[in-house]
Amino acid sequence: MKITGDSQRAPSGLGPWGGAGRSDCSEIGCRGACTSGRTFIVGILSADLSNVVARQPGTAGNDDRVRVGVPVSASRGRCGVGSARWRAVCLAAVILTTTALAYAKAREVPVDLQVKLTAKVAAYDRNMAARVSQHARVLIVRRGNAQSARLAKNVERALKRQHDFAGGKLTVEVHTFENAGVLARLIRDRGVAMAYFAGSFDKEAVHIRRELDGVSVLTVSSELSAVRNGIVLGIGLVSGRPKLFINLPQAKKQRVQIAPRLIKLMEVYR
Numbered sequence: 001m002k003i004t005g006d007s008q009r010a011p012s013g014l015g016p017w018g019g020a021g022r023s024d025c026s027e028i029g030c031r032g033a034c035t036s037g038r039t040f041i042v043g044i045l046s047a048d049l050s051n052v053v054a055r056q057p058g059t060a061g062n063d064d065r066v067r068v069g070v071p072v073s074a075s076r077g078r079c080g081v082g083s084a085r086w087r088a089v090c091l092a093a094v095i096l097t098t099t100a101l102a103y104a105k106a107r108e109v110p111v112d113l114q115v116k117l118t119a120k121v122a123a124y125d126r127n128m129a130a131r132v133s134q135h136a137r138v139l140i141v142r143r144g145n146a147q148s149a150r151l152a153k154n155v156e157r158a159l160k161r162q163h164d165f166a167g168g169k170l171t172v173e174v175h176t177f178e179n180a181g182v183l184a185r186l187i188r189d190r191g192v193a194m195a196y197f198a199g200s201f202d203k204e205a206v207h208i209r210r211e212l213d214g215v216s217v218l219t220v221s222s223e224l225s226a227v228r229n230g231i232v233l234g235i236g237l238v239s240g241r242p243k244l245f246i247n248l249p250q251a252k253k254q255r256v257q258i259a260p261r262l263i264k265l266m267e268v269y270r
Contacts, residue, residue, distance in 0.1 A: 038262060041120050044113065044242055045265055109242045111151075114235045115158040117242065118220055121233060122166040122194060126257040127216055131193035132168025139195045140174045141183065148199030151222065155198055166193070180204060184211035194218040197231060205229035209250050216255040228269055232256050243267060 109117075122128050138159060142152035152174055159165075159172045175186060187195060195217055201208070202225035209230025212219065219232045227234035227245045232254060234245035244266040251258065258266075 038120075038124070041117065041244075041262065041265065044117060045244065109235050109237050111154045112158045112161075113242065115155065115162065117235055117244070118194070118196070118233070119162065119165055121244065121258065121262065122218060124259045124262045125166070125218060126259070127255050128166045128193065128218070131191070131216060131218075132166050134168075134191070135171050136165035136168030136194075137171045137173065137190055137192050138165060139187065139190070139192045140172065141177050141195055141197045141201070142174060143177055143199040143201075145199070152198040155196055168193070177201070177204070180207035180211040183208065184215060187212070187217050188215055192217055194220060196220045196222075197226060198222060200226075201231070202226045202229055205231050209253070213253045214255075218256050219250075219254065245269065 140152045140155050140159075142148045156172055156174060159170065162170060164170055173190070175183065177183060183195075186192070197220065200223060201221060202223055205221070205226040206229050208219070221227050221231035221234050224234055224236055224245060227247050230247060230250050232247055232251045233256075236243045236245060245268075246258065246263065246266045247269045248263075249270060
């Protein structure tokens, strides 16, 4: 378990839940069989998302150019005039290249994977069962700008692809942020189990944490600075691997009790 403070250098990006099978792991190059629960989380956190890209030898550290493996025979011109099989190979190479470039540019964990990881973490929250006893209400908190709206929509779509959340029937709502007091009342009145913050809330996080003291809710952010300032859970990408971050003092104030064996996999802010 790594303990950090404000002086800790932030990872290159934080982005912004559902069951997991072997297919989930194979999509990102996970080594080993990931079936459920902690095994899934360990597998994902050890998976190198940068393995779909490789820097050109000798390029600078900030260079986003990538090298993608393509069959040798395809690189010798067979793509243009060959059989349907080779055309398919070249199309796959183009798709792989596009995907690799997207990862290299975004430098953040894909939303679908964030959703799955968050759901698994929520299942290890000892107080989550009480929050989802009737239904699992997830609130997506967005800002008024277009970027936040797009992220909120992507998170909403990813959530709605899940059959449940932490064992409860899932209900997803979207709320446009006004102020911390209004948000806290909404969370209490609606019995929200988890609130995901889509966008930049690092400055508001201090006020949000104060309003949510004593309120049993898991809060998740797409940026590390917001987690440092009072949002409970964050998911980021460090050296090509997903990384979980937790604000442990705030987690205790919001009655979020993550199993210690899972906290050992996280970077902890105290």
